[in-house]
Amino acid sequence: MSDEELTKEKTQLAEVDPLVLVAKETGIDLKILNKWKEEFVDIYATKFPISGKVFIYRGVSREEWRTIREGLQGGANLDEKLVSVCTLFPKITPDLLRTSDIKAWTLETLANQIRMASDFYPDQVAFELVTKL
C-alpha cells in the first residue's frame, strides 16, 4: 500500500464514529451502544491482542464502588466483582469466568482498565494533576 493510500485509509478510519467500529467488531446493535453511552457517558472498548476478544466496559461511580467493597465477603475477589459490574459486553457471569474464554490475566487486566476509566491513578500520575496555588 502506498503512502497516499495509507493516509487515505487513516483519514477514513478517523472519520468513522468509534461506536460504528465497535458495533462492526462485536455485532452489537448501534442503538444499544448509543443507549449505554447515554446512560454511562463514557464507555470504552478493549481488544485483547492474542485472543482477539473485545470487551466493552465503563467506569465505576463512587456509590457503586462503596457498595461493591461493602458487599465483599471473606475471600471474595474485588476484581471479579468490579469486572462483573462494569463490563457491558460480554455479560460477565460466574459461569463465564470459569470458562477458558477468560484467561488468568484477562480479569486482572480488565479490572485495571476499569480502574483507569474510573480515575484511579498511581501516585506519580496523580501528582501530575496538581498545581500549587
Add this chain to the structure above:
Amino acid sequence: MDPTLSSWIEGIQDSSFYKIDFPAISFIVKALKLNQAQAFKVVLDINSQNLSLVDRIEDEIFKIGVVEVIPPFEDEDDFNYLKAGIVSTVAMIILKISAPPDTAEELKSQFDELDASLSKDTVNDMRLIICSAFNYKPEDLSDWTWIKLLTRFIEAQKILSGRLLVTENTSQLPQTRTIVDPRTKREIDIQEFVIQRGRPK
C-alpha cells in the same frame, strides 16, 4: 466577609491551596491541619484491610479538604456519581500535602522544594528580615499593610547593618571610650553603639 471568601484568602496566605485537574472536573483543595491529617493517616494504616472503612475515611477527607468544585455540583448527590477513583485520588493528595512524608528522602525533597520556592518570595524574605531585627513572629505581620511592611523592612535593614541607632535617650548615644589594647599595650579609642531591640510603635 463571606466565609467562603475568607477561607480562600486564609488558604492563599498560608500557601496551603492546591488545584487538582481531572479531564472533566477540577477541585480546589486545602491542606488539613497537621494533627487532623496525622490522625487520618494512623486510622487508614490500622484499617487498611477494612475496605468500607477506608472508603468512608476517604469520603470524609474529600469533604473536609475540597474547598471548591469546578464546575460546581448541582446536587448534593453528585458526589456519589463521581468516578470512584476521583475521590480516592483527591483524598490521597490532600493527605500527602497535609502530613509529613513517610520517608527521609521525601522529607528532604519537600524541604528543598519549599526552600527554593521561599527563596523566590521577596515578601517572605522581607518578613524574615523584619523578624530578625524586631521582636515579631512571621504571623504577626500577616495583617500589615504593604507600606507598613516596607517601612519596617527598611528600618530592619538599617538595624541589622548597624546603620540605625534605636535609642531612648541621649545617654544611649554612642560614647567614645579609651581602652588599652592588651596585645600592643597601646591606648585606642573605641565607639560604643547601643542598639535596643523591640517593637517600634
